[in-house]
Amino acid sequence: MSIRLKDISDATSFSVNTVSRALRGDPRISEATREAIVRKAEELGYIPNAIAGIMRTNRSRTIGVVSADSSNPFFAEVILGIEEAARKLDHSILLINTEEKAENEREAIKLLLGRQVDGLVVFPVYDDPANLALYRSLEIPFLFAGRRVRGIEDHSILHGDVEGQIEVVDHLLDKGHRKILYIAGPENVSNTVDRLEGFREAYRRRGLEPDPDLLLSSSGHIEDSYAKLNLALNRGREFSAVVCFNDLVAIGALKSLFENDRSVPREVEVFGFDNLAISQFLRPSLSSVDVPKSRLGRLAVEELVAHIEDPEREYRTLRIKPRLVFRETTSDANPQS
C-alpha cells in the first residue's frame, strides 16, 4: 500500500505534523530533523497524496485546458506550449476537448471546476448566452487563448486575426489580384469572424467590394474545404487567388486546385493562416500567416498563473503580432520587403 505521512511519522517518531512541515521545508524544523525525515521518506518511497493536499489547501496547482478541435494541429501546437509552461511553473494540465460545441464547453468547465482547477485556459466559441453567463459567474481566473468571446472583453490573448488577414489580402490586391476567393472557417468562432472582417476591411480600404460568389464557408477542415472548392470550380467560379481561413483549409484547397489542373502559384496564389509546423513541408510549401503557437500557449499559462497568484490583477487583452510567411504557393517574395 502507499506510504502516508503517518508511516513516516511512525518510522521516525516525529509527529505527522512535523513530518509534513519537514518535507515542505518549513523553517521551524531543525536541519537535523528535516534531514532524517527526508531520508526516511525517500527510503519508504513516499509520494505525497496530492488529492489530500488539494482538499486541505484548496489549491490544486492544476490548470484546466478547454481545447476546441482535437483534429486541428493548431491546438496541439498551442497546447504543447501550455503544457511546457505549466510544467515549468509546477502546474499540471487537465485537458478536455469541446469539438467547438458550446454545450460541451460548459460541461467541460463544470467538470474542471469540480476538480478544483486553479484557473482555465479556454479556446471558446464566440457567441453563446449560456456560456457568457457562465464565464461572468466564474470565480477562478480564466483566459481565452487566441480567441475572443462576445461580451467579455478583457480575458483574451489575441494574435491579430484582423490585421493578419488584412495584410494578406492587401498584399494580393497590391499585386493586382481582383478576384480573390475567400474560404471562411467554422461558425461561431471569433477567428472566423475576425479574419473575415480583415478580408472585407482590406477591400473596403480601397473602396472595393468583394464578390459574394467568391466567399465560401467551411468547417475549417481539409475535407470540407476540398469539397467546397471543388463545388465552386464546378460552378465556374473564376479567381486568381485563394485566401484560406487556416492552413488546413489551404491544404484542402491545394488538393482541389491540383486535381482541377490549376497551377499554383502560376494561375492561382494561395494563402493559409496559422502556419502549422507541417506547412513548410507541403509541396508546394504553403504561404501563411504565422501565429506563434507555442508562445501563445506559454503566454496564456504565465498570465493565468499571475492571475491565480494575484487575484487583484486586472485583466487586459494581450496581443501578439502575426507575421506573413511567403512560400511556394505565392509568387515572388513580399514586394515591400
Place this chain on the structure above:
Amino acid sequence: MSIRLKDISDATSFSVNTVSRALRGDPRISEATREAIVRKAEELGYIPNAIAGIMRTNRSRTIGVVSADSSNPFFAEVILGIEEAARKLDHSILLINTEEKAENEREAIKLLLGRQVDGLVVFPVYDDPANLALYRSLEIPFLFAGRRVRGIEDHSILHGDVEGQIEVVDHLLDKGHRKILYIAGPENVSNTVDRLEGFREAYRRRGLEPDPDLLLSSSGHIEDSYAKLNLALNRGREFSAVVCFNDLVAIGALKSLFENDRSVPREVEVFGFDNLAISQFLRPSLSSVDVPKSRLGRLAVEELVAHIEDPEREYRTLRIKPRLVFRETTSDANPQS
C-alpha cells in the same frame, strides 16, 4: 463561494447524507425526496467537489497519460482516441510529456500517482532499469500504447512494427530493389528496435544482407532526417528506395531528395510509417504503413478501464494489424493485390 452538500442540506432540511445519496441515485431515497433535492441542487448550481469524492472513495476516475514526444502528431492522434474513449467511459485525462527521456517518464508517473490516477497509459522508453523497477512496483493498472518495455511482456498494445516493416521491405525487394536506404528512429524506443528488426528480417528471409552504409539513424523528426539524408547523398550513397522509421522522417527525406533532384518515385521510392493524417495531403502523397491511431488510443483506454474495474484481470499483449498504404511516393499499386 461554491455550493456544498451542506448548503443543499440546509436549504432542504435533509441531512447531508441524504442529499449525497439522493444525488447519486441511491435507491433508499424516495422519489419525492430525490426530486426535491435534485431541483434544489440545480437551483443552487451545485458542482460536486470531485477532490473530496476522490479522497473519500480512493477512485479518481482519472487516467494518467504519459506521452513521449509532443512534436510528433502521431501521439496527438493517439491521444485524441484516448481522450474520446475516456470521456465515453466517464474518465478524465491527466497528460504529461516526457520527450522520450527515461527520467521524465519516472517523474511523470510519480506525479500522476500522487494525483491518485486510477491507471496509466504510457508511451514508454524501451530499456531503462529504474523504469523497469518502477513499473514492477506499480500498484495500479498500466498499459503501454504501441510500444514495449524490455522486461515487461504483457502490458502492451502493439501495432505490428516488425511485420509492418517486413512487409514494406519485402514489397520493395519483390520489385527488385537491392539498394534500400533505411532511416531508423530514436534510441531506446521499442518501435525503433522492432522496425529495424523488421527491415533486417526481410533481408534475412531471402538470404540477403543489408548494406551497413545504407543504414542511417535519426531522431525521428523531420529536420534531423533531412540533414542525415543530405549527408548520405553528399557522401555519394546510392539507393533506389528509402524506408523511413516514420512519416516525419519520410517528410524530411522527401525534402532532401527533392532538393537533390532525385525524382520520387521514379528514381527513388519512399515509404513512411504511421500514416499520419497529413501524409495523404503531401505532394507527392506519402506511401506508409497505416497504424490505426485513434483505435489504438481507444483500445488502450478500454482495456485499462477493464483492468481498473477488475483488478484480477490478466494482462496479455494485444496486437493490432498494420496495413500498407500505397500512394504517390511508390510506383504502381501493390503488385500482389
Place this chain on the structure above:
DNA sequence: GCTTTTAGGATTAACGTTATCCCAATGAGC
C-alpha cells in the same frame, strides 16, 4: 395489541493533508 420488518433518513467516522493553536525546553537579559 404486540412484535417484527422496512422504508427513509440521521449520525458519525473516516480519507491524508495542512493550518492553527499550544507547550516544553532553552537561553538571554537583568
Place this chain on the structure above:
DNA sequence: GCTCATTGGGATAACGTTAATCCTAAAAGC
C-alpha cells in the same frame, strides 16, 4: 534566580465527501 523570548515540535481541527452504522416511525404479521 527570575522573567521573557525564541526555538522546535506536538495535538487537534478542519477540507467536502461517502460508507457504515444507527435510529424511528409506520406498516405488516401474528
